[in-house]
């Protein structure tokens with residue numbers, strides 16, 4: 001076969017085909033309408049990574065392996081995030097987790113890790129100016145998202161004004177988190193949709209995406225969405241020494257922070273946290289697909305930096321996929 005830059009033509013073709021498929025699936029997924037299970041999507045991504053490992057010249061900046069999310073739709077106005085929103089690298093077993101920790105600890109001393117649940121929702125960016133919510137946007141491609149301010153204003157957990165009674169409110173605060181539909185609300189919504197002869201949602205994530213991306217915020221207001229914040233972007237008038245310190249301030253300002261986050265001192269304790277939630281996966285009111293481990297010290301985070309799509313100071317430990325079980329399986333499903 002023809003070889004260009006050391007890459008056989010059929011490999012180049014497969015790479016192009018996979019990239020296109022993955023981009024199409026991502027677009028549908030972020031619209032709340034995926035057409036394949038996540039495990040199938042992950043398999044396509046794994047094949048793409050495999051090709052790029054064998055033929056590094058295929059790893060161009062526009063490859064799905066190097067990008068965050070998907071380009072936005074034209075249903076909402078485009079907004080540029082103040083600071084880029086990223087994705088996370090994954091570990092699928094204890095060896096991959098240990099390899100990540102080794103890479104980090106070979107470079108720098110880590111005193112503490114933060115263990116958090118990986119909420120299977122939608123990444124949303126909030127901007128507060130002088131303590132007032134001025135904008136909310138989807139992650140989009142990480143640089144530009146969709147303006148969903150009116151819809152996010154209907155979420156009770158998201159304060160319109162930050163509380164300055166415990167801690168002075170910063171001039172500017174960009175905060176990131178996950179919007180989700182609690183399990184009970186998901187079941188009630190589906191029961192209602194079915195009662196109205198409408199298709200049900202396959203899982204809470206799709207239901208949350210579909211509810212948040214309504215053109216009419218009055219429809220969103222009928223869906224009891226919730227949110228938990230897990231990161232800070234641009235900020236002025238405040239500084240954070242540790243990620244856990246940021247969470248304390250966010251909580252003081254009235255932002256919804258998870259009470260299941262733990263600061264631990266060793267990789268063994270990280271493993272215990274992972275094992276605990278593997279056993280108690282259904283305790284939270286939201287779905288989780290893993291655990292996120294972050295280096296707690298912000299100055300260490302800065303030293304470690306990021307790749308084009310993910311920070312080097314954090315990793316998502318993914319649990320094996322679960323079969324979707326819903327009491328509504330026998331009815332028409334809106335994927």
Ligand code: NAD
Nearest residue numbers: 025026029034036037038041087088116118119123230292
């Ligand atoms: P991701 O969901 O694996 O991880 C990154 C995201 O995790 C962040 O953007 C953040 O919003 C979120 N997150 C949740 N809890 C967090 C916490 N405590 N701290 C920090 N971040 C937290 O990455 P991704 O790039 O958004 O998407 C990849 C995932 O989406 C894969 O699981 C893939 O299977 C799925 N996907 C599926 C399809 C499909 O067609 N089925 C298409 C595209 C993507």
